[in-house]
Each structure stands twice: as structure tokens, then as C-alpha cells.
Amino acid sequence: MSGASPVDVLLIGGGVAAAAAAEELRAHGFEGSVLLASRELEPPYHRPPITKALLTGRCEREALALREAGWWEEQRVELRTRAPVMSLDVATRSAKLTTKEEIRFGKALIATGAMVRRLRLEGAALDGIHYLRAPGNAMSLRADLAGAEHVVVVGGSFIGTEVAASLTALGKRCTLVMQEQLPLERPFGVAVGRFVADLLVRHGVQVLGSEDVQAFEGEGRVQAVVTLSGRRLPADVVVVGAGAIPDATLAAKAGLAIGESGGIRCDARLETGAPGVYAAGDVCEYDSVLHRRAVRIEHEAHAIAQGRTAARNMLGAATPHADVPYFWAELGDWAMLEYVGTAGAWDEERVEGDPAGGSFTTWYLREGMITGALTVGRPEDLERARARALVAAGHT
Ligand SMILES: Cc1cc2nc3c(=O)[nH]c(=O)nc-3n(C[C@H](O)[C@H](O)[C@H](O)COP(=O)(O)OP(=O)(O)OC[C@H]3O[C@@H](n4cnc5c(N)ncnc54)[C@H](O)[C@@H]3O)c2cc1C
Incomplete structure (x- = not known):
């Protein structure tokens, strides 16, 4: 050395x-x-x-x-x-x-x-199946979309829903297929899930919940996505968002x-x-x-x-990391979702506002205390959520 x-x-x-x-x-x-x-x-x-x-x-x-x-x-x-x-x-x-x-x-x-978490399924090595992590991945997908009509997006979390929205805005016919019944339902509950599903469907995305992808079909290049329930979804391009x-x-x-x-x-x-x-x-x-x-x-x-x-x-501060987590996601120009909190394993959700009108907040509670909130169109709720999450954690 x-x-x-x-x-x-x-x-x-x-x-x-x-x-x-x-x-x-x-x-x-x-x-x-x-x-x-x-x-x-x-x-x-x-x-x-x-x-x-x-x-x-x-x-x-x-x-x-x-x-x-x-x-x-x-x-x-x-x-x-x-x-x-x-x-x-x-x-x-x-x-x-x-x-x-x-x-x-x-x-x-x-x-x-x-x-990225890669799917190890039959046909997974076919051309036309994309994952997104680095800018080069988006550039390859962009190039591959030129002649494509049908896109199947696998995964109902942020990557999948955002990609379905972006590609629909580009004029592609998108099908979103996922294991959960509604997109984003696992971490954020039914109200958020329904809002996102309705929004995507309204803009022309076919949303298929409770489906497991079983295989990709094609010769050299992907032509279809096959699900466990027996659906065969035509695909010129596939984008997988199966977690990291x-x-x-x-x-x-x-x-x-x-x-x-x-x-x-x-x-x-x-x-x-x-x-x-x-x-x-x-x-x-x-x-x-x-x-x-x-x-x-x-x-x-x-x-x-x-x-x-x-x-x-x-530098010697020796302090715990105590910033309340925040994130945002964008579904095309249609909606921005923002979240603040430490919700994790919440046991109750309360909805305020009007999901159908595109302006609502879901509050997440654990043992009766607010631990976080996800909002669409009500950013003023984020500060309250931050303060309440700190109270719930005993940090005031
Ligand atoms: C497509 C996409 C969209 C996203 N959209 C959102 C969003 O809308 N909102 C949001 O809040 N978050 C979003 N995220 C998540 C967010 O981007 C990540 O949480 C964030 O990038 C994490 O930053 P990081 O520095 O921890 O890791 P990374 O950004 O993954 O950076 C880690 C780096 O370390 C390098 N590395 C790995 N091993 C080594 C090694 N041995 N030596 C040297 N370098 C190494 C990697 O190459 C990489 O550059 C998105 C993520 C992706 C992939």
C-alpha cells in the first residue's frame, strides 16, 4: 500500500x-x-x-x-x-x-x-424488452419506439405507471400489467390505486391487475407477453419496471x-x-x-x-438521520403525486378531497396517529404531514 x-x-x-x-x-x-x-x-x-x-x-x-x-x-x-x-x-x-x-x-x-430487478422468464432475452435505470436505457427505448404501436409495460409501481403515461402521451397504445389489483396500491392503498388506474384508463391505457407475467413470446424480437391467466398481449416493445x-x-x-x-x-x-x-x-x-x-x-x-x-x-456532527422522507412522481402532464412521511406499515387510510376531481390527500395512520400523506393537487397538506409524522415519531 x-x-x-x-x-x-x-x-x-x-x-x-x-x-x-x-x-x-x-x-x-x-x-x-x-x-x-x-x-x-x-x-x-x-x-x-x-x-x-x-x-x-x-x-x-x-x-x-x-x-x-x-x-x-x-x-x-x-x-x-x-x-x-x-x-x-x-x-x-x-x-x-x-x-x-x-x-x-x-x-x-x-x-x-x-x-434493476430483471425478470428471469422464458423469452426474457428477446430484443425489444427494456429496463430503465440510466439515461442510455431511455435513449435505446426512444429509438426502439419509432415503428412500435403496442407497448406492454410490466409493473404497477412508479416506473411502470410513469412510463405508461409518458408513452401514451407519445401516441403509443399501452397496456399496463401488474400483480397487484391496482397500481401503487401496495404502498399507498386503494384510494390512490383507484385514482391512478382511472387516470391511466381515461387517457387510453389498458390496465390489467392481478396478473402474473409468465413468458415473452417472439422470434428474435418480442411479439407478445403471456400471463399466467392465459392472456396473450401483443407487444412491439416491452418495458419492465419490476423494482430495484x-x-x-x-x-x-x-x-x-x-x-x-x-x-x-x-x-x-x-x-x-x-x-x-x-x-x-x-x-x-x-x-x-x-x-x-x-x-x-x-x-x-x-x-x-x-x-x-x-x-x-x-465532519464530527454525530447526529442521526432524521429528515422526514419526501418524494414526487409525475404521470405525464396529467397529475403529480407527492408524499411526505414515515408511513411504512400504516393500518388506516383517510381520504380528504375529491379523487374523481383530481384533488385529494390520503392520510396514513398507525395506531391512530398520522404518519404520512400522499397528495394530488393539495401541496399545502405536505407541511402538516411532515409535522404530524414528527409528532408520531416523538420528534417535535
Ligand atoms: C428511471 C428512474 C426514475 C426515478 N424517478 C424518481 C422520481 O420521480 N422521484 C423520486 O423521488 N425518485 C425517483 N427515482 C429514484 C431515485 O432516482 C433514486 O432514489 C436515486 O437516484 C438514488 O440515488 P443514489 O445516489 O443512492 O444511487 P444511484 O443514483 O443509483 O447512484 C449510485 C451510483 O453508484 C455507482 N456505483 C455502483 N457501484 C460502484 C462502485 N463499485 N464504484 C463506483 N461507483 C459505483 C453507480 O454506477 C451509480 O452511478 C427514480 C429512479 C429511476 C431509476
């Missing part, structure tokens, strides 16, 4: 969590050296437009960049793209990049994000504990079992003081907030 280059802070991962940590270190006056090592081809970028503006061609991939090109140099953050960390030794505080460089670090953040798997490979190889969700186990301050080594974002399973249990959350604002908390703790 004598030839290894020393850095004060090593940020592993090229997403918003690592980038937010870099920004927070400098915002707090940290003068030491910071190296961000990323597997990506490009500097850190926003993923949410991948299912929305980038897919519909309302923006190009350059518009997704988190920072202007000169920002990294100005902030004295050494940015290495195409330079994944291949191995990590938390005892000697050193890392090896695939570029063969060895780095010795004072503190490190692992923010390696998540990967935390990318904890590097951490597991380094001997760090992995939690039940597959994320890196961290304490409430986002520190792993190795002192000075933190995790943040989609890959981080932490003891949440607000949820009062271990959780892992996959939303952009949460990843940013955790990158900031980890950075402050690297």
Missing part, C-alpha cells in the same frame, strides 16, 4: 447521494481532499427525468447533469468517471479502482445505489453487514460497522429514529438528504 494515493474523503458512487455529500463537505468549510469514484460514463445526474422528460424527448441527456461542468473543479472535488471501486479494505482504509490505482482514505462513503435491488456487492465483499432489505446495515448516523465508513441513498439500510426500525428508501430527495447527513457526520 505504500504507493497508494492518500485522500481525506473517498466518495464511492456516481449518483445524487455521493454528489450531495461532496457539496455538503465543502458547504461546511471542509478543506481536505475529496475524491469521487464513479462507475458511470458521465458526471452525477438526476434519474427522475429518465421515465419522464428524457423518455418523451422534452429534454436531452445533457439536461440531467446535477452540476455544471466546471463545478467539480471549482469545489476541488476530484471526479473520476468510468472508475469503479473494485475492492475496499475497511481495516487498512484503502480501496482499489478498476484503473488499478490504490487509494488510502481517512473516511469513506459508500453510495453505490441500486440495480440495492448494489451492495462492494460492501459485502468488504465484510460489511448487509440487512434484510439487501442494503448496507448502518446505525442511525449512517455509519457502517467499520468506523469512518458511511453509506447513503438507495443502498443504505439504516436504523431510522423516525420509523423506529431499520429502513431502506429509494427516492431522490432522500438520497440527497442522506448524503448530506453522512457528510456532516464525517
